[in-house]
Amino acid sequence: xxxxxxxxxxxxxxxxxxxxxxxxxxxxxxxxxxxxxxxxxxxxxxxxxxxxxxxxxxxxxxxxxxxxxxxxxxxxxxxxxxxxxxxxxxxxxxxxxxxxxxxxxxxxxxxxxxxxxxxxxxxxxxxxxxxxxxxxxxxxxxxxxxxxxxxxxxxxxxxxxxxxxxxxxxxxxxxxxxxxxxxxxxxxxxxxxxxxxxxxxxxxxxxxxxxxxxxxxxxxxxxxxxxxxxxxxxxxxxxxxxxxxxxxxxxxxxxxxxxxxxxxxxxxxxxxxxxxxxxxxxxxxxxxxxxxxxxxxxxxxxxxxxxxxxxxxxxx
Amino acid sequence: xxxxxxxxxxxxxxxxxxxxxxxxxxxxxxxxxxxxxxxxxxxxxxxxxxxxxxxxxxxxxxxxxxxxxxxxxxxxxxxxxxxxxxxxxxxxxxxxxxxxxxxxxxxxxxxxxxxxxxxxxxxxxxxxxxxxxxxxxxxx
Numbered sequence: 538x539x540x541x542x543x544x545x546x547x548x549x550x551x552x553x554x555x556x557x558x559x560x561x562x563x564x565x566x567x568x569x570x571x572x573x574x575x576x577x578x579x580x581x582x583x584x585x586x587x588x589x590x591x592x593x594x595x596x597x598x599x600x601x602x603x604x605x606x607x608x609x610x611x612x613x614x615x616x617x618x619x620x621x622x623x624x625x626x627x628x629x630x631x632x633x634x635x636x637x638x639x640x641x642x643x644x645x646x647x648x649x650x651x652x653x654x655x656x657x658x659x660x661x662x663x664x665x666x667x668x669x670x671x672x673x674x675x676x677x678x679x680x681x682x683x684x685x686x687x688x689x690x691x692x693x694x695x696x697x698x699x700x701x702x703x704x705x706x707x708x709x710x711x712x713x714x715x716x717x718x719x720x721x722x723x724x725x726x727x728x729x730x731x732x733x734x735x736x737x738x739x740x741x742x743x744x745x746x747x748x749x750x751x752x753x754x755x756x757x758x759x760x761x762x763x764x765x766x767x768x769x770x771x772x773x774x775x776x777x778x779x780x781x782x783x784x785x786x787x788x789x790x791x792x793x794x795x796x797x798x799x800x801x802x803x804x805x806x807x808x809x810x811x812x813x814x815x816x817x818x819x820x821x822x823x824x825x826x827x828x829x830x831x832x833x834x835x836x837x838x839x840x841x842x843x844x845x846x847x848x849x850x851x852x853x
Numbered sequence: 854x855x856x857x858x859x860x861x862x863x864x865x866x867x868x869x870x871x872x873x874x875x876x877x878x879x880x881x882x883x884x885x886x887x888x889x890x891x892x893x894x895x896x897x898x899x900x901x902x903x904x905x906x907x908x909x910x911x912x913x914x915x916x917x918x919x920x921x922x923x924x925x926x927x928x929x930x931x932x933x934x935x936x937x938x939x940x941x942x943x944x945x946x947x948x949x950x951x952x953x954x955x956x957x958x959x960x961x962x963x964x965x966x967x968x969x970x971x972x973x974x975x976x977x978x979x980x981x982x983x984x985x986x987x988x989x990x991x992x993x
Contacts, residue, residue, distance in 0.1 A: 575894055
């Protein structure tokens, strides 16, 4: 019962915060290019407009799948983010919610992939195959990093226990041991690909394959896809900030979990993580080719996360 | 409720740009309007690649015979509500090409146009002001 109320409260909160995060991202991106940039609440305007636009469904699409998949993607990534948020707000946790959140975030990408490929557009098909390759590239090191954290800390798969472990230790997990900092580095390196920020925006490459999977989506469906993307980006940054860099643990001995201060500290850390892993690369780098991205992810982050596992097995 | 919707529409006009036989002068000025100096994105405009995402159709060039069916098709693919802006003298009046047998234009002979931006090519300020005027008058 308690959990249901917590989830119902945190659903709108997640929507609000993730859209604000996207607005801040766009504003910072513009300021770094010496532009004035859109207002911070621009994503809200976009969503209001998109939800009130007409629908055009292509003749080649298989209509049911095409219509349902954006809803699944939005619902799933909102759920993932609100599990994390209600974990901090109300101290709720369940067995294995770390894996559940990772699975939900992967599922939102997969739902968008299936929906996009159901549109029958050749650009969507290209986007589908590229997104598939990208997921093979970044999901593997990301999962290995998460598993290394789960076995290296308590060992536990509950986010709650990992946070308590950091609070007792008085240090963020990334600063506690070499193996954990390697895992954190691998996870943070995977973030731009998971959020398809520019050096790794190969699946949606706006100037090349016109948003790839989203090319046929219009109006409300596009709005749902945008919500899915914003919420999953927010969930990823929040996950990194509470699992690897739980800053409140530095301030107090046995930092209280469900206080407003620790929530705002976590959100600030999440914002900083978003700035460093999504906004800065998106502004200063150019798009890679799919082969280069695959090579990078299997050279650097995979090596980092595997060595983190080995070090953690050696007890470091 | 209706005011919120119309404010959302005014604040985020996404633009699809179609060249119907223009000399590329207007197209370069449209791109210039998105550069940091003029920064159309501060009004919420985005240059999108697919007509399905767009609210505003920017048409440049007198409509050539080859582009006629494509112009109509792109116009029909944009979901309602939509705005058409004719950029440049060719799109607005057909100017030097009017009467040629290769030219079916100007644009308002084929699809309804909301705003005309004249000039050969028009300045980026004029393009920005034309888009905002069209959106304000249509979506208010």
